[in-house]
Amino acid sequence: MARIGVFICHCGENISATVDCPKVSEVAAKFPGVAFSTDYKYMCSDPGQSLVVNAIKEHKLTGIVVSACSPRMHEPTFRRACAEGGLNPYQCEMANIREHCSWVHEKGDKTDQKAIDIVRMMVEKVKRNNALLPIKVPVTKTALVIGGGVAGIQAALDIANAGHKVIMVERDPSIGGHMSQLSETFPTLDCSQCILTPRMVEVAQNPNIKLYTYAEIESVEGFVGNFNVKIRKKAKSVDETLCNGCGMCTTKCPNKKNPNEFELGMGNRPAIYVPFPQAVPNIPVIDKTQCTYYKNGKCKICEKVCQPKAIRFDQEDEIIEVAVGAIALCTGFDIKKTDFFPEYGYGKYKDIIDGLQFERLASASGPTSGEIRRPSDGQVPKKIVFVACAGSRDPAKGIEYCSKICCMYTAKHAILYKHKVHDGQAYIFYMDIRAAGKNYDEFTRRAIEEDQAQYIRGRVSRIYERDGKLIVVGADTLMNAQTVEIEADMVVLATAGVANKGAEELAQKLHVSYDQHKFFSEAHPKLKPVETNTAGIYLAGACQSPKDIPESVAAASGVAGKIACLFANSELTREPLIAMVDRQAPPMYSSCTGCFLCQPVCPYNAIEREEVKDRNGNLVRELAFINPGLCQGCGTCVAVCKSKSIDIEGYTNLQMYAEVDALLNS
Amino acid sequence: MSEFEPKIVAFVCNWCTYAGADLTGTSRIKYATNVRIVRFPCTGRIDYMLLTKAFASGADGIIVSGCHPNDCHYTSGNFHARRRWMVFKKLCDFMGIDTRRIVFSWVSAAEGVKWADIVNTTVEEVRKLGPYESYHKLSTQDILA
Amino acid sequence: MKLGFYPGCSLEGASREYNESVMAIAEKIGIELVSIPDWNCCGATAAHNLNKELSLSLPARNLALAEEAGLTELVVPCAACYSRFTMVQHELMHDEPLHKRVNEIIGKEYKGNLRILNVIQFIDEYVIDKLDENVKFEFNKKVACYYGCLLVRPNKVLKFDRTEDPQTMDIVMKKLGADAIDWAYKTECCGAGFSVSFTEAVARLSGNIVEDAVHRGAEAIIVACPMCHSNLDMRRKEIDKFNGKKSDIPVIYITQAIGVALGIDHKKLGLQRHFVPVNLKDFKPFVKKEIDVEKPQNMEVE
Amino acid sequence: MSNPHHTEDNTLAGKIKKNVGVSLVKCYQCGKCSAGCPVSGDMDYPPSLLIHKLQTGLPNHEEDVLRSKSIWYCLSCEMCIARCPMEVDIPPMMDYLRGESIRLNKANPAAKNIIKFHKAFLNSIKNTGRLYEMGLIVDYKMKSLNMMQDVTLAPTMLAKGKLKIFPEMIKNRKNIRQIFLNTINKQK
Numbered sequence A: 001m002a003r004i005g006v007f008i009c010h011c012g013e014n015i016s017a018t019v020d021c022p023k024v025s026e027v028a029a030k031f032p033g034v035a036f037s038t039d040y041k042y043m044c045s046d047p048g049q050s051l052v053v054n055a056i057k058e059h060k061l062t063g064i065v066v067s068a069c070s071p072r073m074h075e076p077t078f079r080r081a082c083a084e085g086g087l088n089p090y091q092c093e094m095a096n097i098r099e100h101c102s103w104v105h106e107k108g109d110k111t112d113q114k115a116i117d118i119v120r121m122m123v124e125k126v127k128r129n130n131a132l133l134p135i136k137v138p139v140t141k142t143a144l145v146i147g148g149g150v151a152g153i154q155a156a157l158d159i160a161n162a163g164h165k166v167i168m169v170e171r172d173p174s175i176g177g178h179m180s181q182l183s184e185t186f187p188t189l190d191c192s193q194c195i196l197t198p199r200m201v202e203v204a205q206n207p208n209i210k211l212y213t214y215a216e217i218e219s220v221e222g223f224v225g226n227f228n229v230k231i232r233k234k235a236k237s238v239d240e241t242l243c244n245g246c247g248m249c250t251t252k253c254p255n256k257k258n259p260n261e262f263e264l265g266m267g268n269r270p271a272i273y274v275p276f277p278q279a280v281p282n283i284p285v286i287d288k289t290q291c292t293y294y295k296n297g298k299c300k301i302c303e304k305v306c307q308p309k310a311i312r313f314d315q316e317d318e319i320i321e322v323a324v325g326a327i328a329l330c331t332g333f334d335i336k337k338t339d340f341f342p343e344y345g346y347g348k349y350k351d352i353i354d355g356l357q358f359e360r361l362a363s364a365s366g367p368t369s370g371e372i373r374r375p376s377d378g379q380v381p382k383k384i385v386f387v388a389c390a391g392s393r394d395p396a397k398g399i400e401y402c403s404k405i406c407c408m409y410t411a412k413h414a415i416l417y418k419h420k421v422h423d424g425q426a427y428i429f430y431m432d433i434r435a436a437g438k439n440y441d442e443f444t445r446r447a448i449e450e451d452q453a454q455y456i457r458g459r460v461s462r463i464y465e466r467d468g469k470l471i472v473v474g475a476d477t478l479m480n481a482q483t484v485e486i487e488a489d490m491v492v493l494a495t496a497g498v499a500n501k502g503a504e505e506l507a508q509k510l511h512v513s514y515d516q517h518k519f520f521s522e523a524h525p526k527l528k529p530v531e532t533n534t535a536g537i538y539l540a541g542a543c544q545s546p547k548d549i550p551e552s553v554a555a556a557s558g559v560a561g562k563i564a565c566l567f568a569n570s571e572l573t574r575e576p577l578i579a580m581v582d583r584q585a586p587p588m589y590s591s592c593t594g595c596f597l598c599q600p601v602c603p604y605n606a607i608e609r610e611e612v613k614d615r616n617g618n619l620v621r622e623l624a625f626i627n628p629g630l631c632q633g634c635g636t637c638v639a640v641c642k643s644k645s646i647d648i649e650g651y652t653n654l655q656m657y658a659e660v661d662a663l664l665n666s
Numbered sequence B: 001m002s003e004f005e006p007k008i009v010a011f012v013c014n015w016c017t018y019a020g021a022d023l024t025g026t027s028r029i030k031y032a033t034n035v036r037i038v039r040f041p042c043t044g045r046i047d048y049m050l051l052t053k054a055f056a057s058g059a060d061g062i063i064v065s066g067c068h069p070n071d072c073h074y075t076s077g078n079f080h081a082r083r084r085w086m087v088f089k090k091l092c093d094f095m096g097i098d099t100r101r102i103v104f105s106w107v108s109a110a111e112g113v114k115w116a117d118i119v120n121t122t123v124e125e126v127r128k129l130g131p132y133e134s135y136h137k138l139s140t141q142d143i144l145a
Numbered sequence C: 001m002k003l004g005f006y007p008g009c010s011l012e013g014a015s016r017e018y019n020e021s022v023m024a025i026a027e028k029i030g031i032e033l034v035s036i037p038d039w040n041c042c043g044a045t046a047a048h049n050l051n052k053e054l055s056l057s058l059p060a061r062n063l064a065l066a067e068e069a070g071l072t073e074l075v076v077p078c079a080a081c082y083s084r085f086t087m088v089q090h091e092l093m094h095d096e097p098l099h100k101r102v103n104e105i106i107g108k109e110y111k112g113n114l115r116i117l118n119v120i121q122f123i124d125e126y127v128i129d130k131l132d133e134n135v136k137f138e139f140n141k142k143v144a145c146y147y148g149c150l151l152v153r154p155n156k157v158l159k160f161d162r163t164e165d166p167q168t169m170d171i172v173m174k175k176l177g178a179d180a181i182d183w184a185y186k187t188e189c190c191g192a193g194f195s196v197s198f199t200e201a202v203a204r205l206s207g208n209i210v211e212d213a214v215h216r217g218a219e220a221i222i223v224a225c226p227m228c229h230s231n232l233d234m235r236r237k238e239i240d241k242f243n244g245k246k247s248d249i250p251v252i253y254i255t256q257a258i259g260v261a262l263g264i265d266h267k268k269l270g271l272q273r274h275f276v277p278v279n280l281k282d283f284k285p286f287v288k289k290e291i292d293v294e295k296p297q298n299m300e301v302e
Numbered sequence D: 001m002s003n004p005h006h007t008e009d010n011t012l013a014g015k016i017k018k019n020v021g022v023s024l025v026k027c028y029q030c031g032k033c034s035a036g037c038p039v040s041g042d043m044d045y046p047p048s049l050l051i052h053k054l055q056t057g058l059p060n061h062e063e064d065v066l067r068s069k070s071i072w073y074c075l076s077c078e079m080c081i082a083r084c085p086m087e088v089d090i091p092p093m094m095d096y097l098r099g100e101s102i103r104l105n106k107a108n109p110a111a112k113n114i115i116k117f118h119k120a121f122l123n124s125i126k127n128t129g130r131l132y133e134m135g136l137i138v139d140y141k142m143k144s145l146n147m148m149q150d151v152t153l154a155p156t157m158l159a160k161g162k163l164k165i166f167p168e169m170i171k172n173r174k175n176i177r178q179i180f181l182n183t184i185n186k187q188k
Ligand SMILES: Cc1cc2nc3c(=O)[nH]c(=O)nc-3n(C[C@H](O)[C@H](O)[C@H](O)COP(=O)(O)OP(=O)(O)OC[C@H]3O[C@@H](n4cnc5c(N)ncnc54)[C@H](O)[C@@H]3O)c2cc1C
Pocket: A146, A147, A148, A149, A150, A151, A152, A169, A170, A171, A172, A174, A175, A176, A177, A178, A179, A182, A184, A185, A186, A187, A215, A216, A217, A330, A331, A332, A333, A334, A335, A355, A356, A359, A405, A409, A412, A500, A501, A502, A506, A540, A541, A542, A543, A547, A548, A549, A550, A552
């Protein structure tokens, strides 16, 4: 006979302000099978939990229903309390009367009735709960880091230094990400390359890190502790084991006029190239779309000049399979290009550039060796306009969020500009200056007070070109919204930070969720900021939302800590809420008909064929068998099985039917 | 007579719509009280016989909601759910079950507002259709009563 | 081939030459334009400045009459009328109660089955393909194509070309052999219907337009709207006064430009009616050139 | 989304929201509209400032708006809405404000001619079904008493064949009068 305990939580006033908790408790006490019912101010508090523990012991309860917040919040808490009271932890259910009731309805009878219904439903369910034992699975203590920007580099180094193996996969020929393109970095103005390059080299030299550049994720299977990953290593047309990075090939390649991606089109590179001088690894790749040999069969000059004979025109993509226990997603972000702005000329004016292009102009290793010169004619701009929030905070353009980093880098640009062009004047059109961080506001003040940046509060309406000048038309909203027209020599748009190319496909391969802007979603915005909803997959850096370097690095170290915790045990305990095909002794009796309709629907290939043999070893029949290590408990097989031979713990047929029955027959 | 209050049952997946409905709560967005939510691990788990069961036990309308296509926590559960629903719908039409009373939708964990909208519109639509008496009457209890 | 036609008041009066040139090229390529029987004025800015329902009803009556007459496509050369018609159709089709009310007011039923074309769309769909075989002269002039506001805004409703830096007229003119320049005032407002009541503003706004076109070396401004035309042409005295210098750049309708290239008599195109004299001479015989007529990528049109 | 618990918004901004569906709370005062507006220099309050005055909901600011020149100088050119990041639809708001300004007898004196021109224009349509330009000019001059304006324009137009001496009349003028009676003339 079931003896169920019901605990109604007030959640301070969060529930009790709209739901009559004592009444619900009273009604619940009369439900068949309920042996004990009470209400309390904070069920999750220590006294609240003790109340549960004591009630289980005192009233010899066989199951409990905690009617409180969402099970997504406190189910583990009360399962623990349940276990402490001496019950199996899975004899506990939560009735969600906060998120699904008190917070979404007004006070009144209907709301009370709904709360009562929810409780009744869970009472009926919990009566049918089975005692379950947690499942243990082994953990492969190797981490996969996807993306080799500053976030990926930090995560990889931290994990490797904790003594675990790391595999890093980077899409480009070199690691470094966007930080390697920056000139100097706010809020301290250290040289980006100077602080990043040593870390890049550390990655290459750390014996615990295996680096695959020019590589992408092909597929991911498995689950926390046991992922199987296929990596596609794209053909570089260069044998990495032979190449010594001498650079003869790149200097001698006659095909030099290809737009340089690293310089954002503001320079050229040969068909065989290393993206930038400090690249890690320092091994060139041939761009097959541009190489003369790949295009029309002639040339091969690089092959001739390469002394170690490292050029391999017939090299093919390689698929590498690895087993890893955890994955860190660090694929970063990108920024909108200037052609995104109709009112600023659809990208047709050469001297309207984006922030990254300005970083390259300001960088000592950039196309102008650090002199600020405009792309059209190489002149030094004497009047320069920076446009903040270009595309950000602009629902009409589909980007309603603030890109967070651009206020700061625009102030930085104004400072760098003034340091390089002493008689130049910088104007910044802005809406708000968002500089919340340690020493950040001080930094923007410095741009204004020391480096004479003129901040004009208003959005630019239009930019057009006339007689070699860019006419920037804005309004000054602090001056009666009067029109301000500036004849500029160059304009820098602080374009919106957006999700990286391919983020959506990658998320789908990994089964992690992402928001409407294709940024990856964290499991909880406050309390699980570096976890994803998929166990064993973590995220760090700008792939989550635009982030600056300190934040990206902090998150990356957070991820490394999480992964080190995961790797601290050789076994992982998993929730036993998985599916099973029914089996009854004696030998292998089952209602399973062996139709195997269930097999193809399982997303994790968890359903296997089990052979039933007679004494003589002859095959009698085949039955479905679910591998408990692989099943993730989605329940799809349960729904397709026509003979109802599969059931899933936590959501058994009996439980679900009982719930539906209980809901409405009031 | 007071207005007819339809009884709506929502079959939702744990990862997207259940979390979306949680978000509706955390955002304090108000909606009609008529709905009762049943949590499933995935829409793929939903056995459509449960829909007829729900009608039999007095539901006037049903919402089935899970992750958006390609966003299923288990990759493809929601596709299988859709596919089976196509088949089941034909069966329903054949059996004379009013499929206008079954609303399919996608609500992600980020769509708290959408969840409230879906509940409210479903309640209004079903209110227009009236109580599903023709079905309820056939449920065993009534026949025996 | 028959298409519906709404001339609108200005084409019957102050902008006769626009009407004449539309008719002339339509005739040349064998399209019959059928006017809506007993059409009325669309109300223009005045109506929607003063009364919303009136501003919906006046155009709606025309649309209903066109439907009654069995027309399915309606060419509306005046950009102002075109804008009013398209906006009204959009509003009525998206607001059921309003639609009902307007039908009651006009005492007719507009169902919403008309396709409304402005003159450039008309050219794009029905004229362009016939140009190569019919064009006699190459329009070898530097031209500034001026779109104004009503042809391209609001983009969400009109869904025609891109809002900033539109290209359709430029493409037509390039096909005729012209050099369509890149300039800054393509879609800036000329002062629209304020010609009489707020002349100073019109002089300034149109003045800036003329000045930029001249500054960049254009030999003609090409327009597709009678209001633009009358502001830029008939207000030239005020414009020159505002700019402090005399300008003789002619303002011609795109239909006149096509007519000229087709070899139609200039009188028949009404070129003599302009305030700023039009002296378009020295045309070379037309040689078909492959020009890059790719529509620009960034079209915001769905 | 407005919160059902809030009391009804009786400010002018609230009425704009209710009557023309334009939500002024969305405007975050970026000034892009004012920067692009071709006549913002003629206006006493450029569009963004006009909106800000309404956002405050204070009677003196609302009064300023209804008595402003701005609402009459707006050309309905749609430049503002074409570029507004928050899609605040200013032209219909202007239409509504003009209506209110006339209704409450608060129209700015500078708008006199503009209103007279519009009225003369509509008169022509009401009488003939179409715009009779010659009549319009005469009517407008009578109304505005601005006899000398454009004295040279009309003769040149006549000479170029651009002005008709006699009005065109549509057949079903009754229908047109009906439309006027059901709309604008209903107000009185
Ligand atoms: C103009 C500008 C100026 C800035 N200035 C500063 C500053 O002064 N100070 C500051 O703190 N921050 C600054 N930032 C921000 C800084 O660039 C970011 O914080 C930082 O780059 C984020 O690092 P990340 O590793 O997360 O991403 P990224 O730097 O974007 O690196 C991501 C890496 O992942 C790789 N990748 C992407 N997709 C895949 C895939 N599918 N498979 C494998 N690899 C993949 C990429 O190739 C790249 O190497 C600036 C940003 C911009 C745009």
